[in-house]
Amino acid sequence: MSRQRIFDAIRRNRPPPVEHPGSIPASPLRFSDPLASFIEAVKSVGGQAESLASRTQIPALLKQRFPEAKIVSSLARGGPPSTLDLENNADPHDLAGVDLAVLDGVFGVAENGCVWVPEENMRWRALPFITQHLVLIVPAAATVPTLHEAYERLAAALSALSYGVLISGPSKTADIEQCLVIGAHGPRSLLVALVPE
Amino acid sequence: MNHPEKARTFTADAARTAWHDQALWFIRQKRDRAVSQVPEWEELRARAAAIKAHAMSRLDHYLELFEARATANGAVVHWAADGPELCRIVQGLLAARGVQRVVKSKSMLTEECHLNPHLEAHGIEVVDTDLGERIVQLRHEPPSHIVMPAIHLKRAEIGDLFHEKMGTRAGADDPGYLAEAARADLRGRFLGAEAGITGVNFAVAELGAVVVCTNEGNADLGTALPRLHIACMGLEKIIPRAGDLGVFLRLLARSATGQPVTAYTSHFLRPRAGAEFHIVIVDNGRSAVLAQPEFRSTLSCIRCGACMNTCPVYRRSGGHSYGFVTPGPIGSVIAPGRDAREHRTLPFASSLCGSCSDVCPVRIELHTQLLAWRRVLASRGLVSPLKLWSMAVLAWVLRDPVRFERAGWIGRRLLSALPRFLIYNPLNAWGRQRELPAPPRESFRDLYRLRMPRGPKT
Numbered sequence A: 001m002s003r004q005r006i007f008d009a010i011r012r013n014r015p016p017p018v019e020h021p022g023s024i025p026a027s028p029l030r031f032s033d034p035l036a037s038f039i040e041a042v043k044s045v046g047g048q049a050e051s052l053a054s055r056t057q058i059p060a061l062l063k064q065r066f067p068e069a070k071i072v073s074s075l076a077r078g079g080p081p082s083t084l085d086l087e088n089n090a091d092p093h094d095l096a097g098v099d100l101a102v103l104d105g106v107f108g109v110a111e112n113g114c115v116w117v118p119e120e121n122m123r124w125r126a127l128p129f130i131t132q133h134l135v136l137i138v139p140a141a142a143t144v145p146t147l148h149e150a151y152e153r154l155a156a157a158l159s160a161l162s163y164g165v166l167i168s169g170p171s172k173t174a175d176i177e178q179c180l181v182i183g184a185h186g187p188r189s190l191l192v193a194l195v196p197e
Numbered sequence B: 001m002n003h004p005e006k007a008r009t010f011t012a013d014a015a016r017t018a019w020h021d022q023a024l025w026f027i028r029q030k031r032d033r034a035v036s037q038v039p040e041w042e043e044l045r046a047r048a049a050a051i052k053a054h055a056m057s058r059l060d061h062y063l064e065l066f067e068a069r070a071t072a073n074g075a076v077v078h079w080a081a082d083g084p085e086l087c088r089i090v091q092g093l094l095a096a097r098g099v100q101r102v103v104k105s106k107s108m109l110t111e112e113c114h115l116n117p118h119l120e121a122h123g124i125e126v127v128d129t130d131l132g133e134r135i136v137q138l139r140h141e142p143p144s145h146i147v148m149p150a151i152h153l154k155r156a157e158i159g160d161l162f163h164e165k166m167g168t169r170a171g172a173d174d175p176g177y178l179a180e181a182a183r184a185d186l187r188g189r190f191l192g193a194e195a196g197i198t199g200v201n202f203a204v205a206e207l208g209a210v211v212v213c214t215n216e217g218n219a220d221l222g223t224a225l226p227r228l229h230i231a232c233m234g235l236e237k238i239i240p241r242a243g244d245l246g247v248f249l250r251l252l253a254r255s256a257t258g259q260p261v262t263a264y265t266s267h268f269l270r271p272r273a274g275a276e277f278h279i280v281i282v283d284n285g286r287s288a289v290l291a292q293p294e295f296r297s298t299l300s301c302i303r304c305g306a307c308m309n310t311c312p313v314y315r316r317s318g319g320h321s322y323g324f325v326t327p328g329p330i331g332s333v334i335a336p337g338r339d340a341r342e343h344r345t346l347p348f349a350s351s352l353c354g355s356c357s358d359v360c361p362v363r364i365e366l367h368t369q370l371l372a373w374r375r376v377l378a379s380r381g382l383v384s385p386l387k388l389w390s391m392a393v394l395a396w397v398l399r400d401p402v403r404f405e406r407a408g409w410i411g412r413r414l415l416s417a418l419p420r421f422l423i424y425n426p427l428n429a430w431g432r433q434r435e436l437p438a439p440p441r442e443s444f445r446d447l448y449r450l451r452m453p454r455g456p457k458t
């Protein structure tokens, strides 16, 4: 069997053992104001950011930003009512017409504008990608400086995870003459709404 | 055709060569700006190299761990010794489920193993969904770059292609308009696909997790709709721990495109409810490289493309001139390991300036390996007699200071005295497509003696 052949070859050819360098020391990139850096990073990767005083402001913000959105899938705490029944929706293909998805993000990463979104926050893996526009609701205080701290934070959760994604800005491509085009296959815009908790 | 011959076709269009050169240099500069934002960059590179060296030294252990964890997660792991076996496994999985339409996100491994033609020969439609890959797929040509597959094409050419294949307006070449047309076309294909195939950027052993990085979101959309996800990975993609991800992800996008991170970093651990998740682990020559101390570190490559963006030869000769799935400096050290005779000119497609080694995020000493390959090729009699002869003459001249000085003197006189047809003769590769500089009247040593009449201190 190929498996055995591959392992035999590896055991025959592997070099003498080399130590793992150990856990990685924290980055010296310590932002004096991680939240401000996170917001700046979200904007620099093509997203938008908005700070809210409370979750109760979410529906009004969305009404103002997305007046045209007809089909809305909202799974975020305090989000607007969904126009789509996500729980009993049995096939992700039914999400094809979604204009706006509103999901809870767990935390932001200051160095690169990433927001962590595990599968349980999206119900369908397709949702944050198939939607035309994506809004992530992120607790402001949960911002970490770099991906290093992000994985430290995730350490316990990862082994129980099914699927999770770090999202940094809307989908994009630069495959035509290096010209940046926002809105490749996924959402055409990303709005990160920061809430107190 | 070998590298110099293919490069000649590319450089025949001088304006295009200059454009290509600039496009890549622009990305190199973006990389430099992104890197300057990270004070611990060198520390990260050293860590990344050390983690990979560790992982390769215990590769059997980590592959077993990965397999056990992934299996416990509900994924099915398959092993392929070579490209044809990968093709058979994937085609078998598709055939058993009656799959006719597949969407694929970027994977250099399936490119290396010629998966698309194999599946197409079995009547399966395979659509590359990364925009750059889609463009080259529609043109029936291979990617010319591992991160930016269509970097060799101008917008007008893509406009013409889309006009013919997707019915965009004739002559329209606005990137936004063209990308929108591709989005609309591919949306339908995503929705119609019965399986999604992805590559793998990192496979985390302790989690049994597969991590995929994209900007377009195509890997996620392509696997979140159909009921079958097949991830194809080279066995060197293994990293031991989740914490290691932070190191590699902080290096990858900054090195590749100058972005702080890709738009999506997706972690696949378990199949979604009602769907299947298969992982095919491919050797295809990789385990043999483990036995070669000089070239082993090529297994650490994270396919960022930085070494090609910076390479003066790649920038001016284009990815297709290499005739191998991975072009540029890293391709030139991998390719001769696969077939030394076929790729014997690639280790010479370098000025040995070392820029590739300087930018490589996992510190592969690429230029040293290029030189090492030249030695190997010479010992196997795979270097052209003219090159060997000129090297022997050069070595003879350089070995003796007096000989060197005399040769310089003769050279300076000859270059100014000889008629053009003798200097730019077919044997002089340095006289092709360039004018040799006017020789100075005096050598550096002459000038030095003139200014230091008492002779240099030693």
Ligand code: SF4
Pocket: B255, B300, B301, B302, B303, B304, B305, B306, B307, B308, B330, B356, B359, B360, B361, B362, B363, B364, B366
């Ligand atoms: S060799 Fe280094 S620089 Fe080149 S693609 Fe691989 S990781 Fe990137």
